[in-house]
Amino acid sequence: MKLALASSPASVESARKQPAIQVSNLSIVFDTKRGQMIAVDRVSFDVAPGEFVCIAGPSGCGKSTVLNTIAGLEVPFEGEILVEGAPVYSPRPDVGMVFQQPHLFPWKSVRSNIAHGPRMLGKSKTEAYAIADDLIAMVGLKRFADAYPNTLSGGMQQRVAIARALANQPRVLLMDEPFGALDAQTRAVMQDNLLALRDRIKATIVFVTHDIDEAIVLADRVLIMSAGPGRILREVAVKLPRPRSSSVMVEPAYLSLKKDCLDVIRAEGLRAFNQSDAD
Amino acid sequence: MVLFPPPTVVAAAVLEWIRSGQFFSDLLASLFRVTTGFIIGGALGILLGVLTGQFPVISSLLSPLFHILRPIPPIAFVPIVILWFGLSEAGKLFLVVWGVFFTVWLSTHIGVQKVDRGLIRAALMLGTPRRQMLQEIVLLGALPYIVVGLRTAVSISFYTLVAAELAGAFAGIVYRIEIAQQNLQTGQVMGGLAALGLMSFIADRLFAALAERIVWWR
Ligand SMILES: Nc1ncnc2c1ncn2[C@@H]1O[C@H](COP(=O)(O)OP(=O)(O)OP(=O)(O)O)[C@@H](O)[C@H]1O
Numbered sequence A: 001m002k003l004a005l006a007s008s009p010a011s012v013e014s015a016r017k018q019p020a021i022q023v024s025n026l027s028i029v030f031d032t033k034r035g036q037m038i039a040v041d042r043v044s045f046d047v048a049p050g051e052f053v054c055i056a057g058p059s060g061c062g063k064s065t066v067l068n069t070i071a072g073l074e075v076p077f078e079g080e081i082l083v084e085g086a087p088v089y090s091p092r093p094d095v096g097m098v099f100q101q102p103h104l105f106p107w108k109s110v111r112s113n114i115a116h117g118p119r120m121l122g123k124s125k126t127e128a129y130a131i132a133d134d135l136i137a138m139v140g141l142k143r144f145a146d147a148y149p150n151t152l153s154g155g156m157q158q159r160v161a162i163a164r165a166l167a168n169q170p171r172v173l174l175m176d177e178p179f180g181a182l183d184a185q186t187r188a189v190m191q192d193n194l195l196a197l198r199d200r201i202k203a204t205i206v207f208v209t210h211d212i213d214e215a216i217v218l219a220d221r222v223l224i225m226s227a228g229p230g231r232i233l234r235e236v237a238v239k240l241p242r243p244r245s246s247s248v249m250v251e252p253a254y255l256s257l258k259k260d261c262l263d264v265i266r267a268e269g270l271r272a273f274n275q276s277d278a279d
Numbered sequence B: 001m002v003l004f005p006p007p008t009v010v011a012a013a014v015l016e017w018i019r020s021g022q023f024f025s026d027l028l029a030s031l032f033r034v035t036t037g038f039i040i041g042g043a044l045g046i047l048l049g050v051l052t053g054q055f056p057v058i059s060s061l062l063s064p065l066f067h068i069l070r071p072i073p074p075i076a077f078v079p080i081v082i083l084w085f086g087l088s089e090a091g092k093l094f095l096v097v098w099g100v101f102f103t104v105w106l107s108t109h110i111g112v113q114k115v116d117r118g119l120i121r122a123a124l125m126l127g128t129p130r131r132q133m134l135q136e137i138v139l140l141g142a143l144p145y146i147v148v149g150l151r152t153a154v155s156i157s158f159y160t161l162v163a164a165e166l167a168g169a170f171a172g173i174v175y176r177i178e179i180a181q182q183n184l185q186t187g188q189v190m191g192g193l194a195a196l197g198l199m200s201f202i203a204d205r206l207f208a209a210l211a212e213r214i215v216w217w218r
């Protein structure tokens, strides 16, 4: 069976393509007042080109740390990260990032926030603004192109942040709980927007969340992490049909996937509880 | 002599002051000292504040020195300034620069250090070269702090003007007040005080209006 699969055209194709992201044996240690703390413990995973992977896990399990390391903002203590086959030492413009807070430049209008990346990569102002205007239309903020960030709602700010991250046409888009600070309604809208956007940009996406529903709605694959130290507990492939929207959450297939995930999380929770009881 | 001259006496003294032409030469002399001192002190303060705020090596060299010198009131420097500069204009500028510099330096230093790390990370992810980080992110992020420092320094430049002109001058609003006091012309003293207060008030208002424009995104 395995052999038959290996010779099928699909897997020949995937063997030829190298993964967009390869994380191998990544460990990250922080120096704290109480000594060294292992934040991330030998985490390994690959992300295929164009794949949408969600990393889900409780607060403090090291999701942001893993993402920041892929971004080149944090240095691995041990292990290696390859993006498109090349080791990551520092941020690179073909890897975009959307943070939990929008972190928009308050002194720039929506348009010049989005144009910032292309400008820094040497594009002329006209070119950069043309790119920005396309993205502004894509995220539905045409009326706000000249507005300053402090006049926008949280959801609109995060849309600008997404557009800004896309302006350099990144091959990899990293998203760290980008909708975590939004209310439930706005959040569902943003998830649908992101799914629609994703079909147009063809970037590989790694999306961090602590919300298992969000993870299943968005992802091709969910990596469930556990805390203290951060490890990957389980990989769950999400074979729900696309195009998808947040209304998939009432489908039976969705619910059985969610049950699988919750079982893993519950078992881990119990284990951690019993362990702390034994200490 | 009257200790508390009625407004009419003050008004008469001020009119005479204006008519003699001395008022304008005094005003010009004082304005020159305040603005030149403010500009030089402010520019040095911003420059060194950015350097110490941005580069830990420079900060470890200069910040301790600045923190020791900063609390010394400029007026305490009057005797040494007279020894160093005599009665020249340079000595007076030195005092105003001294007063303005530390306030602007400290607020710039703090502003640069307080620039949101999140903005810097976002800028790094967008391919902002280290070299451009200063002008694109750090300076603008620190700008609100710098403006507050400059605004405080406007009043300080007037305090130090008093010290500067008491250190021996040949023209100036405070110099005129001192001369009038020696001649027991209380009307002229009061008029001089009013002129000084008005100057300082107008300067502060002008700067406040300017500040709104400098930090344009607020
Ligand atoms: N710079 C740092 N110095 C010391 N400890 C850190 C640092 N950054 C993160 N940590 C610790 O590492 C662990 C993982 O942090 P991380 O921010 O990656 O968690 P997270 O999964 O993103 O949590 P959340 O869902 O709350 O964002 C936490 O215990 C955190 O306290």
Ligand SMILES: [Mg+2]
Binding pocket: A063, A064, A065, A176, A177
């Ligand atoms: Mg996090």
